[in-house]
Amino acid sequence: xxxxxxxxxxxxxxxxxxxxxxxxxxxxxxxxxxxxxxxxxxxxxxxxxxxxxxxxxxxxxxxxxxxxxxxxxxxxxxxxxxxxxxxxxxxxxxxxxxxxxxxxxxxxxxxxxxxxxxxxxxxxxxxxxxxxxxxxxxxxxxxxxxxxxxxxxxxxxxxxxxxxxxxxxxxxxxxxxxxxxxxxxxxxxxxxxxxxxxxxxxxxxxxxxxxxxxxxxxxxxxxxxxxxxxxxxxxxxxxxxxxxxxxxxxxxxxxxxxxxxxxxxxxxxxxxx
Amino acid sequence: xxxxxxxxxxxxxxxxxxxxxxxxxxxxxxxxxxxxxxxxxxxxxxxxxxxxxxxxxxxxxxxxxxxxxxxxxxxxxxxxxxxxxxxxxxxxxxxxxxxxxxxxxxxxxxxxxxxxxxxxxxxxxxxxxxxxxxxxxxxxxxxxxxxxxxxxxxxxxxxxxxxxxxxxxxxxxxxxxxxxxxxxxxxxxxxxxxxxxxxxxxxxxxxxxxxxxxxxxxxxxxxxxxxxxxxxxxxxxxxxxxxxxxxxxxxxxxxxxxxxxxxxxxxxxxxxx
Numbered sequence: 001x002x003x004x005x006x007x008x009x010x011x012x013x014x015x016x017x018x019x020x021x022x023x024x025x026x027x028x029x030x031x032x033x034x035x036x037x038x039x040x041x042x043x044x045x046x047x048x049x050x051x052x053x054x055x056x057x058x059x060x061x062x063x064x065x066x067x068x069x070x071x072x073x074x075x076x077x078x079x080x081x082x083x084x085x086x087x088x089x090x091x092x093x094x095x096x097x098x099x100x101x102x103x104x105x106x107x108x109x110x111x112x113x114x115x116x117x118x119x120x121x122x123x124x125x126x127x128x129x130x131x132x133x134x135x136x137x138x139x140x141x142x143x144x145x146x147x148x149x150x151x152x153x154x155x156x157x158x159x160x161x162x163x164x165x166x167x168x169x170x171x172x173x174x175x176x177x178x179x180x181x182x183x184x185x186x187x188x189x190x191x192x193x194x195x196x197x198x199x200x201x202x203x204x205x206x207x208x209x210x211x212x213x214x215x216x217x218x219x220x221x222x223x224x225x226x227x228x229x230x231x232x233x234x235x236x237x238x239x240x241x242x243x244x245x246x247x248x249x250x251x252x253x254x255x256x257x258x259x260x261x262x263x264x265x266x267x268x269x270x271x272x273x
Numbered sequence: 274x275x276x277x278x279x280x281x282x283x284x285x286x287x288x289x290x291x292x293x294x295x296x297x298x299x300x301x302x303x304x305x306x307x308x309x310x311x312x313x314x315x316x317x318x319x320x321x322x323x324x325x326x327x328x329x330x331x332x333x334x335x336x337x338x339x340x341x342x343x344x345x346x347x348x349x350x351x352x353x354x355x356x357x358x359x360x361x362x363x364x365x366x367x368x369x370x371x372x373x374x375x376x377x378x379x380x381x382x383x384x385x386x387x388x389x390x391x392x393x394x395x396x397x398x399x400x401x402x403x404x405x406x407x408x409x410x411x412x413x414x415x416x417x418x419x420x421x422x423x424x425x426x427x428x429x430x431x432x433x434x435x436x437x438x439x440x441x442x443x444x445x446x447x448x449x450x451x452x453x454x455x456x457x458x459x460x461x462x463x464x465x466x467x468x469x470x471x472x473x474x475x476x477x478x479x480x481x482x483x484x485x486x487x488x489x490x491x492x493x494x495x496x497x498x499x500x501x502x503x504x505x506x507x508x509x510x511x512x513x514x515x516x517x518x519x520x521x522x523x524x525x526x527x528x529x530x531x532x533x534x535x536x537x538x539x540x541x542x543x544x545x546x
Contacts, residue, residue: 115465117476170443192388203390
């Protein structure tokens with residue numbers, strides 16, 4: 001039940017759920033709501049749900065899952081860390097723009113900021129996400145941190161990443177709930193107009209996407225295989241030794257590829273569950 | 274970082290967050306809202322958030338974490354399974370009563386049922402919880418299921434349990450958001466009256482409680498130690514052999530206690546991550 005085929009099924013299912021999440025939020029803001037603009041009107045607010053679903057939900061999910069893709073196991077760990085960090089930094093930028101959109105819209109319309117539970121938990125999630133990325137860069141990407149520190153912080157790095165992802169999903173669902181109660185007055189949300197049903201499905205797709213991501217990153221049999229390089233090697237040197245993904249692809253035997261990385265310190269180099 | 278002291282700290286923190294979650298929801302319905310009754314009025318609805326927080330959040334969290342309590346490792350696995358299953362069944366009863374309260378209130382006031390995303394995901398979570406308990410009882414508590422089936426289903430049992438718990442937290446936060454937007458009209462939620470701030474903290478406590486539970490049950494160093502009994506033994510026989518927790522306490526050496534269970538099949542008997 002835990003083989004390659006099963007992983008591919010889960011990956012395709014998450015891709016599909018992620019695709020439908022983005023499609024549904026896009027159709028919602030473009031067809032049912034006021035579209036997209038940057039003029040302080042409702043259409044500016046719409047960047048908020050759109051960018052959060054694209055970034056903080058879907059892209060973050062794939063940034064978390066990227067180490068588990070079997071065809072990346074031939075790539076150097078350093079390259080994978082760069083992709084992981086790059087995706088997360090992109091998510092942080094999208095989340096920041098989405099927050100600017102909502103604050104700008106509120107200020108323009110004299111709507112108070114930061115009063116709802118959604119806003120409290122959402123801002124906390126984005127701030128913690130920034131802290132998580134900063135610590136991740138300092139400890140795991142740059143070659144300064146000692147191996148013991150990397151090993152000590154690893155379970156916290158993995159757990160807090162998943163916690164922020166989960167909290168992001170919960171906060172998104174709260175935000176969609178808020179928006180539906182605000183926006184659906186005539187006909188009212190409680191009369192289940194087509195928009196209500198449509199957006200309820202958006203929530204379901206977000207949850208299904210999250211469930212598949214959590215499943216993929218918590219199954220031990222789908223971990224990136226252990227590698228060995230000297231303890232003294234930093235991320236840069238590791239990168240030089242292993243060249244890049246393209247070079248690795250030349251080698252036909254996966255096992256042989258892995259053996260190129262001799263003596264890699266396991267504790268300091270692994271960063272998924 | 275993963276020792277006994279750290280586990281106790283996490284357990285106390287989760288107890289505190291759980292206690293404050295229940296206290297805050299109780300104060301909310303008794304002081305800010307219409308109290309509790311069973312007459313079809315708003316006070317009947319209030320059983321819904323109260324019982325969900327007590328049952329589906331706090332009690333379910335402790336039902337999940339119960340195998341990780343080090344002082345229960347001397348107790349027989351069968352006894353622990355009974356406690357685990359008993360707590361979950363209690364949660365299911367509380368959740369069912371809480372659903373009856375909200376449907377009864379809606380029907381009495383001619384409010385449509387099942388139109389919001391909260392109601393969709395909430396009902397799905399409770400139904401899946403019932404299915405999870407039924408499968409858990411049939412496969413892990415009663416001695417009929419073969420060891421291979423137990424082993425195959427174990428990762429799904431653990432994962433779906435945590436997924437339902439997480440979905441329950443997200444759904445509870447959506448429900449609280451709904452209620453605040455419905456109830457706070459004058460003064461409006463957006464003006465941050467004391468009730469709004471108070472209930473926002475309720476949401477934060479629920480999330481903190483969930484975070485500590487997830488941390489405790491996903492750390493491998495806090496797993497219940499492996500035990501060994503003959504593969505042919507079912508739950509009943511295991512229960513007879515190991516007597517009960519009280520007898521086990523007589524043995525001063527934990528290691529000696531564990532060795533009493535010779536040849537226990539690991540795969541079929543473990544049911545936490």
